Amino acid sequence: MALAETILAAENSISGNIATVGYGLAVIGPGIGLGILIGKTIEGMARQPEVSGQLRTTMFIGIGFVEVLGLLGLVTGFLFT
Template structure:
């Protein structure tokens, strides 16, 4: 293998590993959303009379979790 091909292969592989890390950081809020929504539905099934309050609290929690996910995604674009 000549040196030009080796350098071209190294350039194709090189990149910023932080971009992968920030992309993986979005998985955490996704798991958090699944737990949050699942537990809210479970609470609504157990006590239907407080479903309005649970739904309101769930939407506030979803807003916070989504902000964290978007922050992790945008941070990857800013620092790369």
């Protein structure tokens, strides 16, 4: 009987939702994407400095899209937990 009581106590002590962990992990993807995006833009600027203005503009548009994905994951975690 003590084992059953221990299991029930353990189940009652776990709080929160597993989705919280999932939404937290969803923010890792955009972080990796930002690193790749910025790194490749800098690499492109180093190879062809004459197109650095176009690369920078495209990079900032891409950063905006990637940040929206990260913020959606974060806000969704707050809304559904």
